[in-house]
Amino acid sequence: MxxxxxxxxxxxxxxxxxxxxxxxxxxxxxxxxxxxxxxxxxxxxxxxxxxxxxxxxxxxxxxxxxxxxxxxxxxxxxxxxxxxxxxxxxxxxxxxxxxxxxxxxxxxxxxxxxxxxxxxxxxxxxxxxxxxxxxxxxxxxxxxxxxxxxxxxxxxxxxxxxxxxxxxxxxxxxxxxxxxxxxxxxxxxxxxxxxxxxxxxxxxxxxxxxxxxxxxxxxWIPVKTLTGPFPSDPLRLAPEAFLVESGFLTADGGRLPHDACWQRTHDLGDCPADLDITGRFADYHPYAxxxxxxxxxxxxxxxxxxxxxxxxxxxxxxxxx
Structure with a gap:
């Protein structure tokens, strides 16, 4: 039943x-x-x-x-x-x-x-x-x-x-x-x-x-990080990549936001020497x-x-x- x-x-x-x-x-x-x-x-x-x-x-x-x-x-x-x-x-x-x-x-x-x-x-x-x-x-x-x-x-x-x-x-x-x-x-x-x-x-x-x-x-999934020297051309990610954060690397391994130079000089390519910038970074998620x-x-x-x-x-x- x-x-x-x-x-x-x-x-x-x-x-x-x-x-x-x-x-x-x-x-x-x-x-x-x-x-x-x-x-x-x-x-x-x-x-x-x-x-x-x-x-x-x-x-x-x-x-x-x-x-x-x-x-x-x-x-x-x-x-x-x-x-x-x-x-x-x-x-x-x-x-x-x-x-x-x-x-x-x-x-x-x-x-x-x-x-x-x-x-x-x-x-x-x-x-x-x-x-x-x-x-x-x-x-x-x-x-x-x-x-x-x-x-x-x-x-x-x-x-x-x-x-x-x-x-x-x-x-x-x-x-x-x-x-x-x-x-x-x-x-x-x-x-x-x-x-x-x-x-x-x-x-x-x-x-x-x-x-x-x-x-x-x-x-939940760790981001991947792309780095490159500074000064140089901006980092290039794959078109389908999802950019989470980007900015500058300093000589002591620290990170600065992407507008750190702009705040000081109003020129993205002109960074004061006292910032001690040595590279760029980009945290991103690939399509995978x-x-x-x-x-x-x-x-x-x-x-x-x-x-x-x-x-x-x-x-x-x-x-x-």
């Missing part, structure tokens, strides 16, 4: 929130179509690009449907899309905590489910399992669609791989934040038991975690650190999600088992 009961509870959950699920599915399809459509437009425009010989000089077509227009639209899609995807975990946490769980307690309808030979823990587990599957599949699909649109404009203004939003939207860390959101919602909902306060609290907790981890992520940081942060977020889920079940069992 346990298997049919579990399936029935899951079916009731899906049917109860079918409007929200259909809306989420529509938005998912629309976002995927927009991102892949703009990417297809850019690829097609690139293939059709041609140059007209005008007075012995070549001018490439840049009309409203040309390649440059497609690239600009792709860049805007990448910028606004990455910002929008940051909201997905917040919305997931708010929905799980509020309409999915807290509203059941607030209205008392959760007791009706228990009359169908379903234990409180089984009811709660099914709710979170359904939410976790939906959020996992949805965020994974969005990440794949975003990467399709982002690849041609990677590294342009505000679309570098370490930029906030782009980093989350292009890797598994966004999926991990989605699962964390489900766990946080499952923890907050039964504690607060009122829809709107639970939604606000769950969104705030999830957003705070995302903000804190995002500010710390580039400290992208996946390392993604995996480290994903692991941290999944651990936090597991802790939140464990706490949610312990509290729920203590109150309702």
């Amino acid at each position: 346990s298997t049919p009961t579990a399936r029935g509870t899951a079916w009731v959950t899906l049917r109860q929130h079918r409007t929200a699920l259909w809306t989420a599915l529509f938005l998912l399809i629309a976002a995927s179509v927009v991102m892949t459509g703009v990417r297809w437009w850019e690829a097609a425009a690139s293939d059709r690009a041609f140059c007209l010989d005008v007075t012995r000089s070549e001018r490439c077509g840049t009309g409203p449907w040309g390649h440059s227009s497609a690239m600009e639209m792709l860049r805007l899609t990448g910028m606004h899309g990455s910002a929008a995807l940051l909201l997905v975990p917040l919305l997931a946490a708010a929905f799980v905590a509020g309409p999915l769980i807290a509203r059941e307690f607030q209205s008392g309808t959760w007791r009706l489910a228990l009359t169908q030979s379903v234990t409180p823990v089984r009811w709660f587990t099914t709710k979170l399992a359904v939410a976790a599957v939906v959020v996992f599949c949805g965020t994974a699909a969005l990440v794949l669609a975003y990467r399709v649109a982002w690849d041609p404009v990677a590294g342009t203004h505000d679309l570098g791989w370490p930029d906030r939003g782009v980093f989350e939207a292009t890797g598994p860390v966004l999926v991990a934040y989605g699962l964390l959101a489900v766990a946080v919602g499952g923890l907050v909902g039964p504690l607060i038991r009122r829809t709107l306060p639970a939604m606000s609290a769950a969104g705030l907790v999830t957003g705070t975690v995302m903000l804190v981890l995002g500010s710390l992520r580039w400290q 650190h992208y996946w390392q940081t993604q995996l480290v942060e994903t692991g941290i977020v999944l651990v936090l999600a597991a802790v939140a889920a464990y706490a949610a079940f312990r509290i729920f069992r203590h109150r309702h088992a």
